[in-house]
Amino acid sequence: MKKSVKKRIEEDSHPNLEKGMVRVKGEKWRDFGEERRKYTLGISPEYVDRETRGHNYTFLHTHPTLGKDTVVENPKTVLGEINLETFKTNEERKKVIESLRKDDSLFSNEDIMRFLTEKNYRTAIVAQRDPVNGKVQGFYFLRKTKKTPELPQYPRDDKEMFKWKWLPQIKNMRHAFPWGGSAFFAGGDSRERVVRDIANLYHLQFSTLLP
Numbered sequence: 776m777k778k779s780v781k782k783r784i785e786e787d788s789h790p791n792l793e794k795g796m797v798r799v800k801g802e803k804w805r806d807f808g809e810e811r812r813k814y815t816l817g818i819s820p821e822y823v824d825r826e827t828r829g830h831n832y833t834f835l836h837t838h839p840t841l842g843k844d845t846v847v848e849n850p851k852t853v854l855g856e857i858n859l860e861t862f863k864t865n866e867e868r869k870k871v872i873e874s875l876r877k878d879d880s881l882f883s884n885e886d887i888m889r890f891l892t893e894k895n896y897r898t899a900i901v902a903q904r905d906p907v908n909g910k911v912q913g914f915y916f917l918r919k920t921k922k923t924p925e926l927p928q929y930p931r932d933d934k935e936m937f938k939w940k941w942l943p944q945i946k947n948m949r950h951a952f953p954w955g956g957s958a959f960f961a962g963g964d965s966r967e968r969v970v971r972d973i974a975n976l977y978h979l980q981f982s983t984l985l986p
Contacts, residue, residue: 779804780796780804780835781902781911783796783804784796784837784902784904784909784911785904785909785910785911787909789811790904790905790906790907790908790909791813791839791852791853791906791907792811792812792813793808793811793812793813793814793815793816793836793837793838793839794806794808794811794816794836794837794902794904795807795808795811795816795818795834795835795836795837796834796835796836797826797827797832797833797834797835798832798833798835799826799827799828799830799831799832800830800831800832800897801830804835807826807834808836809822813839813853813854813906814839816836820929820930820931821931823893823896824931827895829895830895831895831897832895832896832897833897833898833899833900834896834898834899834900835899835900835901835902836900836901836902837880837901837902837903837904837911838880838881838901838902838903838904839853839875839880839904839905839906840875840876840880840903840904840905840906840912841853841872841875841876841905841906841907842876842905842907842908842910842912843876845876845905845907845908846907847872847907850868850872852906852907853872853875853906853907854868854871854872875906880901880902880903880904880912880915881901881915881966881967881970882899882901882915882917882970884952886899886901887899887917887952887970887973888929888948888949888952889929890917890919891923891926891948891977892926892927892928892929892945892948893928893929894925894928896919897918897919898916898917898918898919899916899917899918900914900915900916900917901914901915902914903915903985912985912986913983913984913985913986914983914984914985915981915982915983915984916980916981916982916983916984917970917974917979917980917981918979918980918982919978919979919980920978920979920980922978923977923978923979924944924977924978926944926945926948927939927942927944927945951972951973951976952969952973
């Protein structure tokens with residue numbers, strides 16, 4: 776990973792929001808995404824088509840993981856308004872915050888499903904970033920190979936979503952994930968094991984760049 780990309784992420788002034796970047800084949804890295812949120816990045820299929828113009832591309836986005844020594848003075852910075860309402864006591868909030876300290880920023884189920892069902896999406900990168908001080912702690916990579924199967928494309932029309940989800944190839948893909956494709960894997964080592972198992976199943980190259 777080039778230092779310029781790491782530096783560009785760390786210079787961003789909103790470390791508690793996910794940040795997206797894209798590199799279209801033959802072009803430089805640039806910011807990517809329609810709406811930045813604390814635990815997700817708003818990107819519609821139409822936006823992807825418009826910005827990548829049918830070319831192969833690499834997509835990078837950040838996931839939050841608190842550093843071992845990072846002090847959280849304001850829970851709102853990490854949890855956001857919704858979670859502050861959900862977790863009302865200091866004890867509950869502390870537990871959620873500590874989970875962010877222990878959890879590696881691996882790909883979510885949705886990350887991998889979108890990666891597998893976008894033909895021109897060739898490399899996926901997650902940058903593990905501290906949501907308080909903005910420091911990048913490492914990178915996770917998924918790359919397609921010549922053996923990676925081509926799956927039915929993620930729908931451009933919401934009306935096609937139900938039909939798409941029950942196509943045999945998509946149904947099999949969803950069942951490859953724990954709990955049939957819920958938002959996130961189980962934490963810890965089991966989470967990385969699931970990513971590696973799916974990488975093997977779909978002939979993807981999985982690698983890390985960590986301290």
